[in-house]
Amino acid sequence: MPVVEVRLPGLAAVEPVAGGVPFRCNRDLRRAAVAAIARHRPHRTRTPFCAGVDIRGLVEIKEWRFAMSLKFSCIGLPKYEPLTERHVQAIWYDQTMRPPNLRTVAGERVRVVHPGEWNLGPGPDFTNATLEIVREGGPQLVKGDVEIHLSPRDWEAHGHGNDPRYAHVVAHVTWFEGPVPPTLPKNAVSIALGHLFTHEAGFSPDQIDLAAYPFDRLPADERPCQPWLSASPAVARRLLGEAGLFRLGLKARRLELLLSNQLCGRTQLFYEEIMAALGYKENARNFRAIAQAVPYDRLVAEPENAAAALLGAGSFVAWSRTPHRPRNSPSARLAAAAFLFTQTDILSALDWTDFSPKGCRGLLRLLLDGHVLGRGRAAAILANVVIPFALYEGRIDEPLAWLPPEDISQPVRLTAFRLLGREHSPMDLYARDGLRIQGLLQIHRSFCLPIHPECGTCFLSKELRFPSAEAAVEYGT
Template sequence: MLFTEDFLHYVWKFRLFNRIGLYTTDGEELQVYSAGLHNKHAGADFQNARIRIGDETWAGTVELHINSSDWHKHGHSMDGAYDNVILHVVYNHDTPIILPNGRLLPTLELKDRIPGELHHSYHNLVFGKNIVIPCEGSIKRVDPLTMQNWLTRILVERLEKRAEAVTAALEKNRGDWEETFYQFLAANFGFKTNALPFELLAKSLPQNILAKHKNNPMQIEALIFGQAGLLTEGLTDEYAVKLRTEHAYLRKKFNLTPIENHLWKFMRMRPQNFPTIRLAQFAALIVRSTHLFSQILETKEVKNLRELFLGLEIHQYWTDHYRFDKLSPTATKHLGKATVDTLLLNTVALFLFAYGKYTQQQFFVSRALKLLENIPAENNHITANFANLGVNIFTAFESQALLELKNSYCDYKKCLQCGVGIKILKPN
């Protein structure tokens, strides 16, 4: 069976080896007081360990390898950062290691001290022929407290990674949270298919220009559709012609450059999700909302956050149109609850979290997590697979965490860095 260094780290970290009668390879009595803190950066594998060798107690770093000779293969003999290692922990001791100062590096061999059952369980977990995730046969037996604690941790990891993009955009926008929120909200109005053109539209049309025309819905619509590049010369409907005329004036006034209209995708989409309808809804939100991000920061109840997006009054033209100059059966074109929940998940919750982290106000971080607890879980193939394995998924809090679990841990078989994997492997 395969034996990896990650597994050796796991065994040492949780001291899952026979600790009775420990001796170094050169015969000195050894006692481990603390395995130390796992170091995932440059330097020795564990820091701040405490051990006793013979009659002397040591505090410092510990390095782990499969074979003792890996010390030389990994270049540690030429790296001064490893000169102060107090213990070398190996699976197989095949050569003594002499440090540059002439000191014999104390070594602990674990080959005959690791329970075979533990190694067998690890091998089946990481190298087994599983289809969905490595622990698919065991995850439903993990206790709810362990699962909840781990999902909370990796949900925060997911939000922290996504918040980095917010911070980067904030810097480009010179610290303007409203402008940054507006750009991200626009991108999420396009969902995956039209996220890019929506984002480019927002960047081509700064929010301060829209703010000057909030009292004139026609001008807001002209700016939105005009900058989207959709007010082409061939349009004949009165509404479209008015928008085109208005946009021509505003474009010249503010020296605006529309985006290319070929970027918008209509194919294989339900008409309700056509970019023209989303743009009309986005325009209606701009008309109704002033300083939307500030409103969100001040709105504490989830139901009130939803109300900021529900019931948008889009222009009556879209009641019987999905595209310019093409009549369609009459239908309501409001944002649906599911769409609003997606915007709350991908934009509002993210920005509450990012703002809380940036300003060091835990209150907003907690509000972001609470918001996710009040949004229904996403339904996709990943969440469906977890549900089939017996994992309870009720809210976006859980579904977002499980997406992170699958994409950042399960797909890379990082079972020994996963709270669920550790719980499954840990002896009772």
């Protein structure tokens, strides 16, 4: 471990400590340290960034009045931006900043084929990454998730070892070096980045524009689909619309399968599907289980006790620990479900017949009745539940041309950036049309998710570059 020296008058050197005893400092000590530095360096009230040394738990300070000044010299004093986990995420994601000579703590060479999808939701920081690890038997291609921390001990501190969402982590990437967490998934590797920046004297966290990540810093090479779709907005709109119709058709066939098994009736299945939609992605399964524990007939038989019945069933559920806004908490959404099914006419959506743009707006107003749903969630229920039921039952006579738009999710945004480029106009191409948003979700699921980053082998990109005769006639290419 290197010895760290801060060349300030009156400040002793810092030495490594066997056993790694952390030091503690209070706010007043930090103020005193900053004032002392200002006196010694009146022209410069900050110290440079020192890469690769974990001051927090690895060193002992001999002169405590300078403890906080030294600690903050490693992560930036007030006029510097502190080093955070998000900085390390940006370094991992951006191939222009990520060091090329990566090695695991065991010494194995690592090549990043694809850093993964930057996950803004719960779970690992990056999903579906592809790494090439050179082991004794030769190079090995590994696919899975990547978790980022400042220090290796943060894995245990955040409780990831007991969280099933982190079971597919293949790489634990940290800034500081340290012991490998014992609860890392089997065959997962540990990679430290900080020591690779030790000799880069000009490096500082404030050089990284965090606001640009992840959407403004896509891979430098252009995706194969982009030139063809960005040059022809009409073709892009048509493609997204067709993909959206295909996705809705898949949902309708799923409903047909569920009803053919006669596990429940039509109304009960409608109720379960809406409950799952109210659970969002992280709690959809839990909400469906509650709908099965408190069936629709029982719920509406005693409307005054509907909320209590759902909340009571929910008290036995292990909810996702993802932070929520108050109105999006599971308890608030269960209360909203009780109101929807007992105090509104939501069941009439199951027999709706007008799916023209005007009719879809009327259906959206029906779902918004009572003001317990946001517009984006109501539009998602319409697209994922109401429309598939209508398609399955043959209540849509004319081609579906438009749907109210739901909220733009991360998969939609990332897929749009890959297909249409960084400079495309969302409002012009898909942000006002829920059918095209469904199309982006389907393209993400069918092509970008399983195939990316090997876009050259993707059927969609090949079809856009070298269209078949049928596609050339269909899309005018």
